Amino acid sequence: MEINFTHHQSAHCENGVVSNLMKHHGFQVSEPMVFGIGSGLLFCYIPFLKVNHAPAITYRAMPGKIFNRFAKRVGVQFKREKFKNYKAAKARLDTNLKKDNPVGLQVGVYHLTYFPDEYRFHFNAHNLVVYGKQDHTYLISDPVMETVTTLTEKELEKVRFAKGAFAPKGHMYYPIAFPKELKLEKAIVKGIKKTCSDMLAPVPFVGVRGIKKIAGLIRKWPKKKGTKVTNHYLGQIVRMQEEIGTGGGGFRYIYAAFLQEAGKLLGNEKLLELSAEMTKIGDLWRDFAVDASRIYRNRTTKVAIDVYDDVATQLEHIAEKEKAFFKKLKKAV
Template structure:
């Protein structure tokens, strides 16, 4: 049995920022969740559909673990990442830091975690682990999942070993904050510009503002696209508004990040970006509600309206990112 003492087990809205918060607070660096998300250049958009998928996926952030790498690079943090195919080595990679008094981050498939009430495979889930005994692992997950939680060691092992989309091979990570850590305020503008550049110049039409425009064209067809519209559309709306996004497909988090930045930096482009993302966040919540209603009712006009709003969102977010790119 081993447990790291003095862990601040605050759960946040999103899994990766929750784990980062636990690890960084233990190192003496306490940043808000929007600041963690924004400094990690976390906002993005993807419309993902392929023949093997039952229904399209809408994503509002960069791919799993990229936020952690971005944040570590931005602040000059020492990020140690380990992956292995060996379950025995995988356990050593978790146990050693905890015995040494340090929490550790894990990427795994949430399907196998005992405390998850909704059993859906998601291999990009991230938690912080701070202890274990003969039977259970002690984790910090998002506030909606319970914050400080526990799961069986057997379930944890299955979650870490799972293969499939977005999974990693028993990935663990620890973070050290150096004595000369870069001031977060000094990295705000570079992080915003990095995010804006990626959003404005996507390599394929499924990403960034082009991806939102593509979604606007596809959403009105979703009742025909789905074999079970009630289930598929309800799940999609739930993923947009809940499921660790902080609401509005991560736009609430980015809006709040820009608001926090605007309190520290007096800049008209920043204020414009914040105003437009406040507008976008409200509209994304409306889109999620329309998708859910279409799933319940089977009525296509709700999806037509969602498509119209999405056309506007593509323009609003493009304008916001163009303003922010001029910082």
């Protein structure tokens, strides 16, 4: 069976699945809107945790958060289920498909056969939609892919029950109740306020302070860890910022797109101006990535210490800009 489901490609999987499911049920909500209302923008350095043998840094809210906040703020009810074993998980999925109900699934990336090898890491918070089944093959709409794709029963079992951090445990979700009319205005203001307070949080590893913290570490690493390790770390920072799903500039461009859409919807000129300012901040992040890549281009060769200071200074400059930005944004709504 195949459900009449329209696939729209998006930059990020979580926004994309929510946006696609909403559109399927007749509510036109764009990807940036989901991201903004769900307060997706963030900067956070998680000390002590290593990802791919490098410090863990994220430019977005924890997996699942964007989705939860969006649903709560616009008043859409989602049914979510997790499973102990694959049989039950598969049975529930099949019943939903029979009822013409496309569902969102949380999956692990490592066993996703349609991803290029280079992109298959043990990351368990990817999202996709299943919109049908033909014989023993599931029809998949993965929002980061250009077109729809498929997975066999066996393959889907593997990705739904991937292990490690954020193990999906067969996690499945779909909307069950909608408000009569989608009122976005209040939700937008709530979303913006939360992002401002996150980014300006008085916590040393979060938001603007987190960016400064990383800048400080970039100054220290070459002396403490050597240039090879530092280059590996820098490469990881840029990957977190630019790899599939951020829409460029560590989600800053998606956020600027959200501010533009929100400004028009609320008739708020200030938000339009701030959208343009966020675009410029996104450009600064891109410049940082370009300069960092000049350093790690050669993985092992000796690099002069002062080039690290240069990129650190760039980050500190970005931190100052974002601090001023979010203070203005807080006052604008």
